[in-house]
Amino acid sequence: MSWKDTPKVELHLHHEGAAPPAFIRQLAHEKKVDLSGVFNDDGSYAFRDFVHFLSVYEAATSVLKTPEDYARLTTAVLEECAANGVIYAESFISPDFCGGRDVEAWKEYLHAIQEAATKAEADHGIVLKGIVTCIRHFGGEWAKETALCAAETKGDFITGFGMGGDENQFTQGTFKWAYDCAREAGLQLTTHAGEWGGPESIRQALDDLKVERLGHGVQVIEDAALMQRVIDEGVTLEVCPGSNVVLGVYPSIDAHPIKRLRDAGVKVTVSTDDPPFFHTTMTREYEMLEQAFGWGQDDFTALNLVAAEAAFCDTATKTKIKKRLEAV
Template identity: 70%
Template sequence: MSLSELPKLELHLHLEGAAPPAFIRGLAKEKSVDLSGIFREDGSYAYRDFVHFLSVYEAATSVLKSPEDYARLVTAVLEESAAHGVVYCETFVSPDFCGGSDVGAWREYLHAMQDAADRAEAQHGIILRGIVTCIRHFGPEKAKASARCAAETAGDWITGFGIAGDEGQGKPRDFAYSFDMAREAGLRLTAHAGEWGGPQSVKDALDDLKVERIGHGVRAIEDLALVDRLAEDGITLEVCPGSNVTLGVYPKWDQHPIQKLRERGVKVTVSTDDPPFFHTTMTREYEELERAFGWGAADFHEISQTALAAAFCDEDTKAKIAKRLEDHPHE
């Protein structure tokens, strides 16, 4: 079984965070912007810790200035994902970075990204959907502007709303208004929690934002009553093991709680988060899970089915993806 060829679904991918370093370097050169400080000698992104990672991420994003830049970014990211067997992907996109949360400008960025996604689907068979994401450390007022952009463009392509950024800033309840706005527009909801914040951050996201998925959520393992609640309520975790290990949330792959969560009945999926920053790909995630926990074809198929059930897309799209999964042996 070739793990790279297995059809995969990815529910937790930051669009700018998936930008290949060579793509960002090329764009910086075109625009005569000096970004040399954010790269290592080997050409990869350089950062010390999570907070520094956020500032390097924002520096890399600073050269993405136009709808055309974002169209090129989508093309580069989807080519890379498709090469690792990804057949369906949901990406976090933020109006803060795309037109400064102005609805008119946001529509132009969105149109460009969607066109690029359609071309990639025709060329590589990979389907992309967008989850509008407010940035936690930008504060609740900016989040409302992002939610307005999301509500105005909710539909077949923008299918979800979420929150990312520094978990140390503010509380989920500060963003409840934005989540209510998105919910009323028919968007599905997810929130980053339980990565840097402990189990309480997961409870707060569930109680105050009423989300159906949690981005990361792995630190729920520190509160077994919460783990049981996740299992009973059918909350899906968008788990990014490689990201957690690289950033030091867990010291080693075999100490990551994904297997324990799964054994206790929690719905877990596998994603890369910001793959070039964390030196990972979907293939590498699968290889490490195989090595650390002995996962085989049946486990990976189950993970894909969990992701498919939790995906924020319509039933016709799900049927198309289901067929891709069934076409591949998984015994």
């Protein structure tokens, strides 16, 4: 079965990481930027492992210099999402890349992104919300500035605060001030944990940052007591199976714990993370999960309803999303 047109909700999508390689190459050509080493011979992104992926990601991102660049990026990303049936998406957007954490510059970038998102909603029926994201390996002080940018722009579009980057750098608690600031501003919270840092990184995220969702979070499967805590507290996992396999967290989709987590009662959702880097789309994720676990329409509708309920948006938007999902 083709899952291309099935309505989907995606909660874990990095804005720059979703940039089609052709878009980045075109922008580099226009700006006369040398991106040697960023692409394979076939035009796809080239990286060896997770740490190298981060450096390639930042090199590709380096051509995104202006609000207009981000408007074009947003259009390209949302067109691709909508072509794969996504009706609602949340993307991680970082003031580190959009104005260097200067609040006024950040607002200019944000305005451009939001304008492009509004047009994409009118053209393709896809709703986008933004999660302001600090970069873990940049450290706690820069995260404070990022949180202030988030607090200043919290509203209908900016609804959440999160953290990406190298999970092996610092502890979750290093970023407590930033998360407290975002929480006080009324933003909902997520963080990358349990992709590389093991169950302990998840425990830190829950104890120190008090997040509602976990980016990846799959390594919770290694700690039965912690998994029960995640279930009891209703924490939702933003699971990215294809990403986990490409980066070597798990050797194959068959070995991925998403089914075991779901069967145990953990709230799991499905996302692509950085889709062109990992040679995936939301359609491809569904195809792999169908093949590995025999999941069908009822399973995917249920997963999407979990995602809609966990989405960082207002009740009216959630209701509209759920109606579109339930109509299938």
